[in-house]
Amino acid sequence: MSEEKFKKIISHAKEYGFIFQSSDIYDGLSAVYDYGQNGVHLKNNIKDYWWKSMVQLNDNIVGIDSAIFSHPTTWKSSGHLDAFNDPLIDNKDSKKRYRADNLIEDFIQKIENKLIKELNKQKKRFGVKFDEKTFLSTNERALKYTNQIDELKSRFKKALNNDNLSELKNIISDNNIICPVSGSSNWTDVKQFNLMFKTQVGASKESSSDLYLRPETAQGIFLNYLNVQKTGRMKIPFGIAQIGKAFRNEIVARQFIFRMREFEQMEMQFFIKPGEQKKWYEYWKENRMKWHLSLGIKGDNYKFHDHEKLAHYADAACDIEFNFPFGFKELEGIHSRTNFDLSNHEKFSSKQIKYFDPLDQSKYTPYVVETSIGLDRMFLAIFSNSLITEKLDGGSERIVLKIPKILAPNKCAILPLVKKDGLSEYANNIKDKLKIKFKLTYDEKDAIGRRYRRQDALGTPYCITIDHQSIEDNTVTVRERDSMKQERIKVDLIEEFLVKSLDISNWLQ
Ligand code: GAP
Numbered sequence: 001m002s003e004e005k006f007k008k009i010i011s012h013a014k015e016y017g018f019i020f021q022s023s024d025i026y027d028g029l030s031a032v033y034d035y036g037q038n039g040v041h042l043k044n045n046i047k048d049y050w051w052k053s054m055v056q057l058n059d060n061i062v063g064i065d066s067a068i069f070s071h072p073t074t075w076k077s078s079g080h081l082d083a084f085n086d087p088l089i090d091n092k093d094s095k096k097r098y099r100a101d102n103l104i105e106d107f108i109q110k111i112e113n114k115l116i117k118e119l120n121k122q123k124k125r126f127g128v129k130f131d132e133k134t135f136l137s138t139n140e141r142a143l144k145y146t147n148q149i150d151e152l153k154s155r156f157k158k159a160l161n162n163d164n165l166s167e168l169k170n171i172i173s174d175n176n177i178i179c180p181v182s183g184s185s186n187w188t189d190v191k192q193f194n195l196m197f198k199t200q201v202g203a204s205k206e207s208s209s210d211l212y213l214r215p216e217t218a219q220g221i222f223l224n225y226l227n228v229q230k231t232g233r234m235k236i237p238f239g240i241a242q243i244g245k246a247f248r249n250e251i252v253a254r255q256f257i258f259r260m261r262e263f264e265q266m267e268m269q270f271f272i273k274p275g276e277q278k279k280w281y282e283y284w285k286e287n288r289m290k291w292h293l294s295l296g297i298k299g300d301n302y303k304f305h306d307h308e309k310l311a312h313y314a315d316a317a318c319d320i321e322f323n324f325p326f327g328f329k330e331l332e333g334i335h336s337r338t339n340f341d342l343s344n345h346e347k348f349s350s351k352q353i354k355y356f357d358p359l360d361q362s363k364y365t366p367y368v369v370e371t372s373i374g375l376d377r378m379f380l381a382i383f384s385n386s387l388i389t390e391k392l393d394g395g396s397e398r399i400v401l402k403i404p405k406i407l408a409p410n411k412c413a414i415l416p417l418v419k420k421d422g423l424s425e426y427a428n429n430i431k432d433k434l435k436i437k438f439k440l441t442y443d444e445k446d447a448i449g450r451r452y453r454r455q456d457a458l459g460t461p462y463c464i465t466i467d468h469q470s471i472e473d474n475t476v477t478v479r480e481r482d483s484m485k486q487e488r489i490k491v492d493l494i495e496e497f498l499v500k501s502l503d504i505s506n507w508l509q
Helices: 003-015 039-056 073-077 100-129 132-138 140-161 165-174 218-223 225-231 277-293 340-349 375-386 423-434 448-458 468-473 491-501
Strands: 019-021 033-035 061-064 085-090 097-099 191-194 198-201 209-212 238-247 262-272 302-306 316-324 327-338 355-357 362-364 367-374 387-391 397-401 412-416 440-442 462-466 475-480 486-490
Touching (some): 003 019, 033 039, 039 238, 039 262, 039 375, 073 218, 073 340, 085 165, 100 132, 100 165, 132 140, 218 225, 218 238, 218 262, 218 340, 225 238, 225 262, 262 277, 262 375, 277 302, 277 327, 302 327, 316 375, 327 340, 375 387, 397 448, 412 423, 412 448, 423 440, 423 462, 423 468, 448 462, 462 491, 468 475, 486 491
Parallel strands (some): 061 238, 412 440, 412 462
Antiparallel strands (some): 019 033, 085 097, 085 191, 198 209, 238 262, 262 367, 302 316, 316 327, 327 367, 387 397, 462 475, 475 486
């Protein structure tokens, strides 16, 4: 997708009240965004869809809402104080700061794009006769690209796993990776940068102590593991889910709401018996992919990607990547976190965090498989995938936001054809009856065609139009967003129609 298209997505989000740059009257605050009058509903609907699938549909998963602040030792135990770093590098000419790993990843991506371009060219040339496997193993240029990608990936992986910062710098120099702003390869050394925001609690300097804004919601779950297990009489395997804000002092904040400094996560920690982590890791990988697909977005927009470098707590980890406007990038992480967190909290707090298994009388520190998805990234995935410009018969165009209906900010729009002749009153009556069950909108300004276009751009699945015939025979027109088909139904049947069409079980089952 072109940069042009991405710009359109960002301006559509602003124009229609989905997302605003934070503090924009002061020229904005970088990598912080506010959700507007329509965005807040799309966001809440995504949360609700996730929460229901986790907490309501799983008998053994419960939810909590823990505080953003926690005891500062939390971050020592979790490893975030020592190891939650990104490798940063500065370009001496442009004075711009980058993540060294991102520079290398982008470089690899460029070579991959060249290879894909070459493949597409040959596919077009030879059509159905084209044999991709033979081409990749014999064509000189394809072989050159493939070898270059493999070599770079393995060198990069090794450098990351050994925390070898000078090797990261070497990879950048050896491949003559340049700064996109200055075009120069005049780089500083690579340094580690801790991503946690620090603040203080207490009135005076002497009595105050350092606090951190949580960089992940997961630690609030670990800190409450014993509370929930005991008070909820939970038996392993069981999960604890949570939705909440997280904060990271990202070095390079870019790509709109993809990488923010304040964002929201939807996380679930699944506590299991040691030794069963492989089974549950596979289970949650499959389960989470099914959740994504249940929303009806085409499957080829998602793929699994195994981590090049495992986080300090993990023995296996992968991402579900989504085809964002700027390519495939991480949408959700699935991590087998071993007992790293619980056993460290046990050590640093000197409290026993063990589970007594009544089935085999064993006592152990549970292992954890985690699913962690960024709510804002999910929003961007849905929003960017749904925004479509459609050619209509007669040559005109319409912009339509084909959001999965279950997530749409408004489920329907009530539109009296004209304001006079009692149509407004009739339409208002319908609105008042429906609004207790559905979030809807009412509009009586402008010609009906313009109003349809506006609802299309907002992603409203149904427009209900009230005309003169409605007053005579109590029927209305229902227009469906995607097909633009219209049907006449009895006023008394609108509620049933909407309930049926928007029933969550149509999606989640
Ligand atoms: N508890 C594990 C954890 O936090 P992560 O891969 O660092 O793992 C999980 O983050 C998810 O949070 C990511 O897949 C992404 O969707 C989201 N996320 C992470 N950093 C983000 C940022 N700066 N802005 C928006 N979303 C972010």
